[in-house]
Amino acid sequence: MILKTNNLCKKYQHEDGQVNALNNVSFEVNKGDFVTITGASGSGKTTLLLTLAGLIKSTSGQVQINGFDVISASDRKLSEFRKDHIGFVMQSFALIPYLTAIENVMLPLTLSKLSKDQKYKKAFNMLQLVDLENRKNHLPKELSAGQQQRVAIARALVNSPTLILADEPTGNLDPGLSSDILHLLKKINQQENITILMVTHSPLAAEFGNRKINLINGEIN
Amino acid sequence: MNIRKLVWLEFRQHKSQLISGLLAITLGIAVIVGIRSISVVSEKAVAVNLDNLGANILVLPQASNVDNYYAADIDAPTMPEEYVDRIVSSNLQGVDNLSPKLTRRTMIGNENVVLTGILPKNEVTSKPLWQQSGILGNELKASCAPDNAANKSNGFEDEKLQRKSIDSLGTNECLVGSVIATKLKLAEGNPVDILGEKFTVGRVLNETGTIDDDRIFIHLHKAQEILKIPGQVSAIEIMGCCNAISDGLLSKLRNVLPDTRVTTIGQIVATQIQTNKMMNKVSLIFLIIIIFVGGISIGNFMWANINERHKEIGMFRMIGFNKSIIYQMILAKALVLGILGGIIGYILGTLSGMWLGPELAGLPVNPIPMLVLVSLSISIGVSLIGSIIPAYLAGRIEPFNIMQED
Numbered sequence: 035m036i037l038k039t040n041n042l043c044k045k046y047q048h049e050d051g052q053v054n055a056l057n058n059v060s061f062e063v064n065k066g067d068f069v070t071i072t073g074a075s076g077s078g079k080t081t082l083l084l085t086l087a088g089l090i091k092s093t094s095g096q097v098q099i100n101g102f103d104v105i106s107a108s109d110r111k112l113s114e115f116r117k118d119h120i121g122f123v124m125q126s127f128a129l130i131p132y133l134t135a136i137e138n139v140m141l142p143l144t145l146s147k148l149s150k151d152q153k154y155k156k157a158f159n160m161l162q163l164v165d166l167e168n169r170k171n172h173l174p175k176e177l178s179a180g181q182q183q184r185v186a187i188a189r190a191l192v193n194s195p196t197l198i199l200a201d202e203p204t205g206n207l208d209p210g211l212s213s214d215i216l217h218l219l220k221k222i223n224q225q226e227n228i229t230i231l232m233v234t235h236s237p238l239a240a241e242f243g244n245r246k247i248n249l250i251n252g253e254i255n
Numbered sequence: 256m257n258i259r260k261l262v263w264l265e266f267r268q269h270k271s272q273l274i275s276g277l278l279a280i281t282l283g284i285a286v287i288v289g290i291r292s293i294s295v296v297s298e299k300a301v302a303v304n305l306d307n308l309g310a311n312i313l314v315l316p317q318a319s320n321v322d323n324y325y326a327a328d329i330d331a332p333t334m335p336e337e338y339v340d341r342i343v344s345s346n347l348q349g350v351d352n353l354s355p356k357l358t359r360r361t362m363i364g365n366e367n368v369v370l371t372g373i374l375p376k377n378e379v380t381s382k383p384l385w386q387q388s389g390i391l392g393n394e395l396k397a398s399c400a401p402d403n404a405a406n407k408s409n410g411f412e413d414e415k416l417q418r419k420s421i422d423s424l425g426t427n428e429c430l431v432g433s434v435i436a437t438k439l440k441l442a443e444g445n446p447v448d449i450l451g452e453k454f455t456v457g458r459v460l461n462e463t464g465t466i467d468d469d470r471i472f473i474h475l476h477k478a479q480e481i482l483k484i485p486g487q488v489s490a491i492e493i494m495g496c497c498n499a500i501s502d503g504l505l506s507k508l509r510n511v512l513p514d515t516r517v518t519t520i521g522q523i524v525a526t527q528i529q530t531n532k533m534m535n536k537v538s539l540i541f542l543i544i545i546i547f548v549g550g551i552s553i554g555n556f557m558w559a560n561i562n563e564r565h566k567e568i569g570m571f572r573m574i575g576f577n578k579s580i581i582y583q584m585i586l587a588k589a590l591v592l593g594i595l596g597g598i599i600g601y602i603l604g605t606l607s608g609m610w611l612g613p614e615l616a617g618l619p620v621n622p623i624p625m626l627v628l629v630s631l632s633i634s635i636g637v638s639l640i641g642s643i644i645p646a647y648l649a650g651r652i653e654p655f656n657i658m659q660e661d
Contacts, residue, residue, distance in 0.1 A: 084655045087573075089573065089653070089654050089655040090653075090655050109577065109578065110577050110578075110579075113572070113575050113576065113577035113578075114575065114577070115575075116573065116574065116575045117574065117575025117576075118575070122573055122574065126566075128566065128570045128573075130567055130570065131268070132264055132265065132267070132268035133264060137256055137264070140256040141256065141571075141574060142574045142575065143256065144256050144257055144258060144261060144576075145258075145575065145576065145580065150256075150257075153256060189574075
């Protein structure tokens, strides 16, 4: 087991009253799983992903990733943990506009003790994995949306993470490119045995996972 | 890829922002350096000009009357000539020339004359008006700086040498003030009888408009002999550097010669102090303005930059950059701005000082290397202080925003 949540709750105060974004969410994920989290807009999918990564604090409950207690960890420990164990893929790609493709991929290695050459080699390997080695010196604006997302995936993989958290990775892509990206994620999951948790509202994308979690009003259905 | 490279690449990406941020700090530093460069030169010029007015400190025996500064030595009580050596050996900074004298009223024919014994070279040095009369052939200029070239213009490499008593007035020669020369109808080469001793007029001094026009000057040691006051003087005139006077030279002299009265011309010292204070105030005012305006400008620039990079910083936080790394990145940028602003500001300020100094103050301005350090300190300090709040706020950017903004 690589991830475990237990009675995870997240409540927001809103002017209309209290919102239960997550309500007693408990589930487990094993190494090598490709879990898709589905649900309608506002069902708490992204909130769940953010809470798992320790990017927002839960109101109550527990989250453990590879034995690391995400809920009680300090900001510094959480940063360290994310750097070493979690890769992120987002809908908007979140690439740094003034860095080339390979520099973007190297970004999570900035704080590592690897040599310059080692960092470069690792990043280049990841670009090869996503078939973008010949675009390594291109800026994001010089790449198509699909290529940008592939760079983001390479960046998520470069620190050999325990877990990849993907938030609507195909949300900004047309159906053809979406399919490419989903196949790429599936390939990574199967070949590299990397665990993936992917939030999506697309039923088609949800089919790429080997397990589905459906959220309705913050609760697992 | 490392933090330094990341900061550099970000700089390169936002060149126009960099230039506008740099402009505020650079101009501020340039103004400070420009004003300081001119004011340093002008302070020195004022000091030299005031020194050129002549001796400005008078050491008198304790019982003397100092109602009239310029005639206080006449018929004053006496004190040992050895006091001159005491001052010289005390190595006080800012004592540029010592002129011991012994003065008494006497009669020549039917005329009442003031007879003053002097050590000739020291006397000439302390009297700029005499320097133009060509008595010694060389023009002397006073200077506050011990190593100033003017101190060597007489061929003396060591400033202490300049203070030594030099005999160049013959033992039976005298210098005659213009008014008394007219009254006694004396001309160069004429004999004159003083207290039963025969003297020859070595030179008739040009009219100075001072009390010296009524005096006859002979060598101090001859005066001591014929007045029968051996080894005694009635006053020691000192050319004190005005800066040194304002820094407490008078009290230091009083410590060296506790049984004397040490007095000065208040106006001269007051003028110097006032000038220095004004220059310092102007520099201080600009320093305060630059700290406020420069700090706010840098802070504003940094904050705008951080707002623009909100998603980027959120991304850094998400992939594992902790708050202190974010602070480091922002402050490293401020440091670079500070260093560039300090160096460019120094160059611009120095160049404008060198250009405006002669135009506005009529003074040649030279670069002051020490101001590089001052510029860098102020520039880096202002940059870092101005960036503290933006850096703190950048560290508080929550990474989840970039996911929720999708």
